[in-house]
Amino acid sequence: MAMRRAPPKTGQTTFPAKALLARLCCSSATWAGYLPYGFRPAGLKNKGYLTASASADVRQKLDKPVTHRSAGQQQQQQQQQQQQQQQKPQQLDSSTVDASLTRNLGGQWSRSRSEVKKTAPQPFLGLPIAGRVWELSQDPAGCREVQHAMDLTPDDDSLLTIALELEGHSRQAVQCPHANHVLQKCILMLRPEAFQFVIDELLQCGFPPKAARHRYGCRILQRLVESCPRRQTADLIDALIREAPSLACHPYGNYVIQHLLKHGSDGQRADLCRCFRDNLRDLSANRFGCAVIKSVAQFCTPTDQDSWATEAP
Template sequence: MKLETVRGEILSLCKDQHGCRYLQKKLEERSPENVQLIFLETCQHVVELMTDPFGNYLCQKLLEFSNDEQRTVLINNAAPEMVKIALNSHGTRALQKMIEFISTPEQVSTIIRALTHQVVELIQDLNGNHVIQKCLNRLSADDAQFIFTAVGNSCVAVGTHRHGCCVLQRCIDHASGAQKAQLIAQITEHAFHLVQDPFGNYVLQYIVDLQESCFTDPLCYTFQGQIPQLSKQKFSSNVIEKCLRGADPSVTRVLIEEMLNLNELEKMLRDSYANYVVQTAMDYADPNTKTLLVEAIRPILPAVRQTPHGRRIQSKIMALDGQGRFSGSGTPNDRSSGQVPLTSQMTTTHQNHSPSVNGYSQSMNNQFATPFSGSYPQYPTGQSHPMANGSNFAQYGTELPQQSSYGRLPQVNGNFF
């Protein structure tokens, strides 16, 4: 059937499943006459068609095969209702295609004017947030300034939203140097609110993962004075651990010093979240700070030894003592990549590389553990392990315990294995 035979009926065909497919095939023939005929009968109805279950597919195809002049007319006709289109489950697809094919400064300006006053509303919508992300992908950093301004001024509303926290991270990705610095400064200003939120905490972790001290250090100092409190909360404890791993050693030292108060430290060791913060602090502290932290923990151990958290901490300290790491020769973990990378030899179960005495494996959680290619013989109960420093172990008993719970597995780049 030639397209001319349906002249005057094209709009109704756009809303029909079979008619829409027929018109799409005619557009794919790349005939300028066909494109012009379909364009003339649909351009005034673009809002209606973009939100139609079938018509939106025709609009997407028309935007792909139309020329710049035709595309400009379609964008101008859609502009007054562009937010409505973006919020629609069908319209969001057609609008993303429209943004994908913009090609002139005039078209860019029309898109910006249509969306600029309702950026936050779009970000918080299931459909609309994809339109904003398409703008970030398609527009230059300068053209996307209207998005950075909106999210920066409403970073709490955006960052604490299920969809908004993802869009805020994409904004950080696409912003230029000055734009990124401004946006992160606004986020840092509200960090104490974001850090305790189920979604906002991911935004702060993302900033730390940039591994740029000019962003990480000010963020860490925002939490100064509240480290024990934030460590005992589910969401903020993850951010504090991330800060201990990613901040400069001098900043990490400041954070750890807040934990050295015996009353607070005991509460942290007993807490189901804060005890992991303490373990991370032990892993990433410089040698002098590590010594201070371990010596502060020792008097508390008898009171918490019977708890699962206490046993893990005790195991970590015994492993450090056994390797003599408090002589000042130890070095903290590599901060550029989290834990010391595992070699291929160590990617098997950690029991294969941990000296075993009477069924007890020395903890491999500490950062100074080294690959162990062989295996030590079993020793009868009561005999010291040949690799143990007898004088150090004597402070806590001459025998290693018969059984031990591994508790939380060691982390590699923030993940458990």
């Protein structure tokens, strides 16, 4: 029985590496200048990716011999670094705040967006939101405060009071990267008749197709289709069906159309099938349209599918 060869120990040069080094010593490959110290042929100048402005420190580090450390040594070094970080006192006051710190809406010190990504989520501040819902909803931290307050609200009347502060701002909230989350939460937590103002404001000036093509607006429309009775969203859905062929091929609009196929009535699905029947070639040539075709096959009635397949040009 053949014996299995043990893997090379850390720090040893493998046979392929030895063969490559031997070949480099016998030839003058220009790309070998990019290899680190210890692997470059003797006499070949370093060609590291350094600009003229690189410091001497950086150049010296690149030319240092490569040292191989075992897994145990690496783990020990990581543990030492963690212990050093834990021993450092973490104090933050107004005299030691650096340029990366800014004041949030509550007057507290908070780090910039790039710093926040590296640290653990901060606890909620419990800011008073009465009369400030729209103002807070437009802020990254403020929108979380509003949603947190909604989670703690004990009754529907208090929730409605919060939601009504967004009245008159629905179109702006649909396009805001932060306020759209608050609007979605209102739709999910309130009774459908309580957020009728959202539908009314979106219907003004033919806004639904524009919202369907928006990266945040498409989410609001999906929540409305999921949560509202069909009679409440009938006008909204009719406006979307009129532009269904172009929305089906749009990066965001296709998700709204797929939601209509999944949650709409049989009549609305039949209307969508008729819209797509004359545009089957365009849909099948588009990667987003192909996803819509899949939804048609999944959610439409067999009768609609048969007529769609047989009558399509």
